[in-house]
Amino acid sequence: MQYVELGDTGLRVSRLSIGTGTHGFGGRSDQTSLGIEGLADLLRKGYEHGINFWDAADGYGSHPHLAQALRSLPRDDIVIATKTMSRSGREVRDDVDRSLRELGTDVIDIVLMHYLTRPGWTRDYRSAMDALTRAKEAGKVRAVGVSCHDLEAMREASQSEWLDVALVRINFAGTNMDAAPERVVPVIRRLYEAGKGVYAMKVLGCGRLAGRVRDSIQYVLGLGTVHAVTIGTTSDSQLLQNVRIVDELAPQHPLLPRPEAARGNRAE
Numbered sequence: 001m002q003y004v005e006l007g008d009t010g011l012r013v014s015r016l017s018i019g020t021g022t023h024g025f026g027g028r029s030d031q032t033s034l035g036i037e038g039l040a041d042l043l044r045k046g047y048e049h050g051i052n053f054w055d056a057a058d059g060y061g062s063h064p065h066l067a068q069a070l071r072s073l074p075r076d077d078i079v080i081a082t083k084t085m086s087r088s089g090r091e092v093r094d095d096v097d098r099s100l101r102e103l104g105t106d107v108i109d110i111v112l113m114h115y116l117t118r119p120g121w122t123r124d125y126r127s128a129m130d131a132l133t134r135a136k137e138a139g140k141v142r143a144v145g146v147s148c149h150d151l152e153a154m155r156e157a158s159q160s161e162w163l164d165v166a167l168v169r170i171n172f173a174g175t176n177m178d179a180a181p182e183r184v185v186p187v188i189r190r191l192y193e194a195g196k197g198v199y200a201m202k203v204l205g206c207g208r209l210a211g212r213v214r215d216s217i218q219y220v221l222g223l224g225t226v227h228a229v230t231i232g233t234t235s236d237s238q239l240l241q242n243v244r245i246v247d248e249l250a251p252q253h254p255l256l257p258r259p260e261a262a263r264g265n266r267a268e
Contacts, residue, residue: 084112200228
């Protein structure tokens with residue numbers, strides 16, 4: 001498994017991440033339906049194959065499952081991303097503290113504001129952003145950012161100095177995306193060149209591209225501007241297929257060089 005630095009965050013992640021939110025909503029997902037031990041076992045198997053990057057969210061209800069997997073793995077080897085749907089500072093603060101308890105950890109590597117669906121979020125959600133900044137300053141969170149479900153929100157993310165990490169929707173078919181790939185790809189490149197950590201969701205179009213897994217992964221890695229792809233799996237066979245494909249393709253599709261002026265400029 002190939003590992004890369006996630007933008008300027010200082011986090012080193014596998015090119016493949018295990019997602020826990022397929023059809024995730026209301027505290028459940030296809031992955032959490034496996035049960036706590038079922039999903040924990042899948043996460044542990046992923047770790048055995050080199051996957052150190054787990055993608056969770058409050059809305060998926062997957063924190064207890066990750067906590068169970070962590071009980072038998074070295075915490076420092078794992079990069080955990082989770083998300084909050086809250087938009088006020090007080091609620092975000094409470095979500096971070098509760099997520100720490102549910103995950104059974106002293107620090108969360110990445111916390112994202114989940115499901116941004118319109119522009120203006122850097123103005124409208126300032127109190128939530130400030131709460132995440134305070135959590136970062138307190139050592140509860142290592143990196144902050146957003147999960148984008150709108151092209152204009154993603155463009156705004158590419159211009160934000162506050163943001164460390166962006167989770168973006170991208171696949172070759174334009175399925176379950178914010179806009180057509182030709183409109184989204186340049187924005188992803190701007191995020192990448194600005195030193196943001198960029199990882200991709202909907203790589204398989206929420207399962208609609210499951211018959212073209214290799215083509216789908218190759219397209220996203222081939223952009224050269226996505227550090228990792230997060231794919232929700234529900235079986236050992238799916239997991240091993242994804243691992244084999246990423247192990248083969250990642251060395252063939254290295255990340256693009258970043259502009260010299262952007263290197264080392266960590267987000268504030």
